Amino acid sequence: MATTTQQAPASAEPQAGAPRELTYLEAISEALREEMLRDESVICIGEDIGAFGGAFKVTDGFQEEFGAERVIDAPLAENAIIGAAVGAAIEGLRPVCEMQFADFISCGFDQLVNVAAKLHYRQGVAVPLVVRLPSGGGFSGGPFHSQNPEAWFLQTPGLKVVAPATPADAKGLLISAIRDPNPVCFLEHKGLYRSVRGEVPAGEHTVPLGKARVAREGRELTVIAYGSSVHLALRAAEELGEDIEVIDLRSLCPLDSEAILASVRKASKVLVAHEATRSCGVGAEVAALISERAFEHLDAPVRRLTAPDVPIPFSPPLERAVLPQLDEMKEACDELLRY
Amino acid sequence: MDASDGAVATEPARVRTQGAGKGLEREDRARLLRFMVMMRAAEERGLTLYRQGKVPGSFYDGRGQEAISVGAAYALGPRDRLCILHRDLGAHFVRGVTPDRYLANYLGREGGVTRGRDGNMHFGDRRLGCVGMVSMLPDMAQVAAGMALAYKLRGERRVALTFFGEGSTANGQWHEAMNLAGVHRLPVVFVLENNQFAYSTPNELEFAVDPVERAAGYGFPGVSVDGNDVEAVFEATRQAAERARAGEGPTLIECHTMRMHGHGAHDDMSYVPAGLHERWRKRDPIERYAHRLVADFGFTPQEVERIQAEVREYVERCAERALASPPPDPATATEGVFAERWEPLGDGEAPWSRWQREEAA
Secondary structure, three states, X not given: OOOOOOOOOHHHOOOOEEEEEEEHHHHHHHHHHHHHHHOOOEEEEEOOOOOOOOOOOOOOOHHHHHOOOOEEEOOOOHXXXXXXXXXXXXXXOEEEEEOOOXXXXXXXXXXXXXXXXXXXXXXXXXXXXXXXXXEOOOOOOOOOOOOOOHHHHHOOOOOEEEOOOOHHHHHHHHHHHHHOOOOEEEEEEHHHOOOOEEEEEEOOOOOOOOOOEEEEOOOOEEEEEOOHHHHHHHHHHHHXXXXXXXXXXXXXXXXXXHHHHHHHHHHOOEEEEEEEEOOOOHHHHHHHHHHHHOHHHOOOOOEEEEEOOOOOOOOXXXXXXXXXXXXXXXXXXXXHHHO | OOHHHOHHHHOOOOEEOOOOOOOOOHHHHHHHHXXXXXXXXHHHHHHHHHHOOOOOOOOOOOOOOHHHHHHHHHOOOOOOEEXXXXXXXXXXXXXXXXXXXXXXXXXXXXXXXXXXXXOOOOOOOHHHOEOOOOOOOOHHHHHHHHHHHHHXXXXXXXXXXXXXXXXXXXXXXXXXXXXXXXXXXOOEEEEEEEOOEEOOEEHHHHOOOOHHHHHHHHOOOEEEEEOOOHHHHHHHHHHHHHHHHOOOOXXXXXXXXXXXXXXXXXXXXXXXOOOHHHHHHOOOHHHHHHXXXXXXXXXXXXXXXXXXXXXXXXXXXXXXXXXXXXXXXXXXXXXXXXXXXXOOOOOOOOOOHHHHHHHHO
């Protein structure tokens, strides 16, 4: 195998074709599989991803198809998974690391934030790797299987961070993340895995990192969201029947400032929504950006709908009390519309 | 164990006695001396710059440990790769970094290896096949294992080598790296420098079992060598690299030595028991090798003296170049956070005559 990205023979190349409906999870799996077919340097490494196919079955069947050398069942050691991926990436592989749950990134944090993120700035060494992070709550996963850790990464210069909401974006962003020469944190919301279906282009399909998407056009209020909150916002807009715009950020770093500001200039009222906790989160950053660069366009204070600053509790009534709910989304939109 | 009399470092039964490095020619031996002297002279020059207030931050050196980085790096081929740590300046020199770039890095100048982005020993020249260290130890052991994973996957006869101190063996990442390397029989060489202290903490407060003995628990050999004998370190590394290239997996090489300076220049070493430095000073790796070149390898005292003088003069010229290097442009401080493209590491210099012989053949 060459150290550079290689094209697989044409026969193995997935053929571009009409979109089919896939679940969010199937789209992630398809992106990964197609990249492994296209480029021999793409490998997967994680816990229980080989024989078992991964805790959520994203890599089901991969080991049979690509072999145990490219679909590596790692020991239970997250720093080793990411650290080994750093070394392999430097030497020309394109590793995709799976954290079994996003929460476990804490055990691999050092390699991610101190080694991977800083190597290019310090030494000019590119580290093209992806860390897949099954995140989010809603299933009584409790404090250690429900977190949305994106703000940890956003405070680390050198990491790119994406959080797709739709199957098409999940595929397109994962392919772009794999081809990007930097470490990319890919937040995949567990609640969307099987609950969200959508059209996904077959074969080659990339979505650029750093570009937001207008998920719904509107003129009275813009809800700026990502991940699971995009779906909550879309449902709220439909049920309220109001002229609400929904911006799906998709990429948290780089952040698409222009798309945010354009929507604010149009709608003049802003709700920023995410499932992650409140303080110093993406919502705080987006609100600060708006106040710095679009203050004169605002007709109301920027509001946030987020989880409060608590660990995600286990018991269903407690968890529901913490995670943003549809009613709360509708209420927040309604209040802003009436402001 | 009793650190107060240095017994750990000199336990004769476990420490492999010095022999001649296999495949070393006369020119190689001259170079081994040259690189060790270069490391010492460059560090002494750097320390002077630090004391003159010209070095921002602190100053870290590997005095007394010159035989380890020089001997280990000298055994590697051009396509092998290294993660070099803060006591291992000699390995940078073997691979082709020049002392001016090292000193300019300490000075925070544009001419330093990291162009002022990182300081002191936190550098590695990617064009010479090195990935620079981070302060968290032993993170680079994991990275080296990952590099070796790529070689194994592609069936390349290459080796990744990294250094760490015995202090690092207490950290969980050391276990993670050893375990992964053992499970996948990765072509990696781990060079453990037991210099008696992790900053101020002595061996008996660092571990209950000597870390080299743990290698067996990971399924690969651990060998102890006299870390103040450059040919012993070279020979152990040569054998470990051969093993790795043959697909037989990793080796842990423990080099017994003594850190003759403090952790950093700010460290007064008040915790080092009386007499320990004196005992180790008698085993100075450079003096021992200079003596051995004359006694065993047919060098004249004048030749040895000339090598030392030439190197010191060269380092002085390098210091002038480093001091003449401009400071980095503040306007560039926010550049380079993200990469535009991936590029392979370049090959390092591999001065061992073996590689020229092989190329000629």
